[in-house]
Amino acid sequence: MCGIVGYVGPKQAVQVLVDGLARLEYRGYDSAGVAIIGPHGLKVVRRPGKLSALSAALTKEPLEGKIGIGHTRWATHGRPSEENAHPHTAGSVTVVHNGIIENHVALRLQMEALGRRFSSETDTEVFSHLIDEAIVDGAPSLSAAVRAAVNQVEGTYAIVVLSEKFPDTIVATRNASPLVLGKGVGESFVASDVPAILEHTRNIVFLEEGDVAELHAGEFSITDRAGKAIERPVESITWSAAQAEKDGFPHFMLKEIFEQPRAVADTMRGRLLPEHGDAVLDGVELPLNGLGRIVLLACGTSYYAALIGKFLIEGLARIPCEVDLASEFRYRDPVIGPGDLVVAISQSGETADTLGAVREARARGAWILAIANVVGSAIPRVSDATFYTHAGPEIGVASTKCFTAQLTALALLALHLGRRRGLSEADGLKFAAAMASIPEKMTRCLQALAPDPKTEPPFPALAARFKNARDFLFLGRGANYPIALEGALKLKEISYIHAEGYAAGEMKHGPIALIDDGVPVVVVAPRGPGYEKVLSNLAEVQARNGTVLAVATEGDETIARQAKTLLHVPEIDPRLQPFVTVIPLQLLAYAIAVARGNDVDQPRNLAKSVTVE
Numbered sequence: 001m002c003g004i005v006g007y008v009g010p011k012q013a014v015q016v017l018v019d020g021l022a023r024l025e026y027r028g029y030d031s032a033g034v035a036i037i038g039p040h041g042l043k044v045v046r047r048p049g050k051l052s053a054l055s056a057a058l059t060k061e062p063l064e065g066k067i068g069i070g071h072t073r074w075a076t077h078g079r080p081s082e083e084n085a086h087p088h089t090a091g092s093v094t095v096v097h098n099g100i101i102e103n104h105v106a107l108r109l110q111m112e113a114l115g116r117r118f119s120s121e122t123d124t125e126v127f128s129h130l131i132d133e134a135i136v137d138g139a140p141s142l143s144a145a146v147r148a149a150v151n152q153v154e155g156t157y158a159i160v161v162l163s164e165k166f167p168d169t170i171v172a173t174r175n176a177s178p179l180v181l182g183k184g185v186g187e188s189f190v191a192s193d194v195p196a197i198l199e200h201t202r203n204i205v206f207l208e209e210g211d212v213a214e215l216h217a218g219e220f221s222i223t224d225r226a227g228k229a230i231e232r233p234v235e236s237i238t239w240s241a242a243q244a245e246k247d248g249f250p251h252f253m254l255k256e257i258f259e260q261p262r263a264v265a266d267t268m269r270g271r272l273l274p275e276h277g278d279a280v281l282d283g284v285e286l287p288l289n290g291l292g293r294i295v296l297l298a299c300g301t302s303y304y305a306a307l308i309g310k311f312l313i314e315g316l317a318r319i320p321c322e323v324d325l326a327s328e329f330r331y332r333d334p335v336i337g338p339g340d341l342v343v344a345i346s347q348s349g350e351t352a353d354t355l356g357a358v359r360e361a362r363a364r365g366a367w368i369l370a371i372a373n374v375v376g377s378a379i380p381r382v383s384d385a386t387f388y389t390h391a392g393p394e395i396g397v398a399s400t401k402c403f404t405a406q407l408t409a410l411a412l413l414a415l416h417l418g419r420r421r422g423l424s425e426a427d428g429l430k431f432a433a434a435m436a437s438i439p440e441k442m443t444r445c446l447q448a449l450a451p452d453p454k455t456e457p458p459f460p461a462l463a464a465r466f467k468n469a470r471d472f473l474f475l476g477r478g479a480n481y482p483i484a485l486e487g488a489l490k491l492k493e494i495s496y497i498h499a500e501g502y503a504a505g506e507m508k509h510g511p512i513a514l515i516d517d518g519v520p521v522v523v524v525a526p527r528g529p530g531y532e533k534v535l536s537n538l539a540e541v542q543a544r545n546g547t548v549l550a551v552a553t554e555g556d557e558t559i560a561r562q563a564k565t566l567l568h569v570p571e572i573d574p575r576l577q578p579f580v581t582v583i584p585l586q587l588l589a590y591a592i593a594v595a596r597g598n599d600v601d602q603p604r605n606l607a608k609s610v611t612v613e
């Protein structure tokens with residue numbers, strides 16, 4: 001995820017900025033840059049790649065000045081490159097930005113009509129032009145210019161701005177993306193995250209939505225978007241640097257589980273059109289003429305997302321869908337060719353098996369759409385088009401927020417295909433409205449299951465009870481069958497307990513022999529299609545003294561009479577149940593792994609990107 005640091009004070013700014021950015025490196029990024037105002041005016045240095053490349057450039061071309069801003073970029077719009085790296089400059093203004101601007105295309109056209117030229121592919125550059133335009137139009141202060149600009153922008157942002165016209169001022173504002181101010185002695189800081197400035201000050205102000213902060217050396221003031229003064233408390237931070245990196249969560253995995261509502265919302269942003277009951281795919285033109293079938297290829301957790309994608313695509317678009325493990329597909333002389341649309345799903349975009357499968361499918365004439373989280377990674381590079389998830393970098397090896405972001409991308413794809421294949425407007429509107437409700441439902445689910453995640457691990461009693469179990473069984477039906485598979489994979493990966501996911505109806509065909517009082521069985525049983533049948537499977541487990549943990553819909557009295565241990569999820573359109581039913585399973589795996597004392601973020605034998613076959 002992108003990182004921001006800004007400084008104004010008595011020190012040379014460049015070192016403060018580079019050190020601050022280095023403290024945000026753990027978040028992942030693909031380019032970096034700084035802008036300084038000094039005796040020679042505004043200077044900007046940007047480099048693709050790691051901070052070491054930026055530092056080397058700054059050694060060759062030192063920047064002098066006591067006010068500046070810096071950024072590490074995680075690409076969303078436009079590949080990682082020097083032109084797309086921040087800060088972005090227009091006229092006297094330079095800007096760093098975290099977030100996604102939804103109406104950037106319209107704003108760019110508006111600015112171009114005024115004769116302005118753009119030099120990057122980013123959404124961010126519109127901010128620089130809008131702010132510079134406001135200054136050219138006579139804005140009395142940098143804050144006034146920033147206010148005029150943000151009033152035209154839709155989307156999420158944390159921006160920090162410098163202008164040669166106001167050379168002792170930094171302005172920062174936010175909408176949905178976080179920003180903090182730091183108060184030092186004779187110096188002021190701004191950053192996207194506390195760790196970037198913790199070395200200099202522990203006196204922090206957390207900006208709220210719509211706050212506009214103006215920073216000078218040693219003082220800052222905050223106003224709202226209308227320019228009215230606001231007071232925000234200065235908080236003294238007691239976290240260690242390591243805790244601050246995880247935003248106070250004990251592990252990245254837990255932090256990422258809690259980031260899911262944001263990751264899903266960001267992946268939908270500007271793409272879901274609830275008022276039209278439709279979805280757009282960032283301008284990707286799918287080969288719909290003569291499209292006979294879709295083949296979804298992926299590995300691991302991404303494969304389970306693909307299994308759910310099949311339900312969504314077949315359900316909404318009525319196009320036959322096959323799902324294949326990428327690691328198997330490429331070695332079995334697959335029947336694939338022109339007329340087939342292959343959707344390759346990969347969080348890292350680097351998985352060797354998926355990459356190999358894509359090359360194989362492409363060589364045989366299929367058209368490839370990648371769904372990936374890392375811009376410019378290998379799989380997008382060999383695909384015909386890419387639809388990126390906007391989950392931000394995932395640091396925990398066990399995939400959580402990337403999984404639900406993949407489900408979001410697949411649901412958008414299904415809706416888009418559906419509307420082009422006869423799904424009525426009324427049905428599109430209904431599905432889109434249900435999709436729009438997902439982030440709020442996920443938030444509610446997380447808060448109910450783990451109310452105080454930073455200080456108290458979730459499910460302490462369950463974790464203590466089951467941490468020594470030898471085997472676990474996970475059961476589900478329909479789109480909750482892949483959730484059972486994913487629940488079992490999560491538990492295996494981080495707790496090292498053997499776990500199997502099964503389609504609930506398959507239990508009687510074999511795995512029922514395993515059931516006794518020593519095998520906990522997690523039954524994914526939200527109300528909806530197949531519910532009664534899953535209840536029968538649950539009863540079959542209980543009849544054999546099996547211990548049942550049921551994932552159930554809030555307020556479901558029927559299941560409450562049958563199962564003692566219930567993990568509740570909110571009611572949601574049944575087609576979208578996996579977005580909430582996966583949450584208790586992620587938390588359960590996490591809780592058990594923590595209770596066993598395992599390294600949750602770096603489980604043994606696993607790598608975040610599997611670049612070997």
Ligand code: M6R
Pocket residue numbers: 299300301302303345346347348349350351354397398399400493606608609610
């Ligand atoms: O980067 P990818 O999505 O292609 O990775 C695929 C699998 O290696 C990955 O999902 C793996 O199963 C994770 N460790 C799951 O938590």
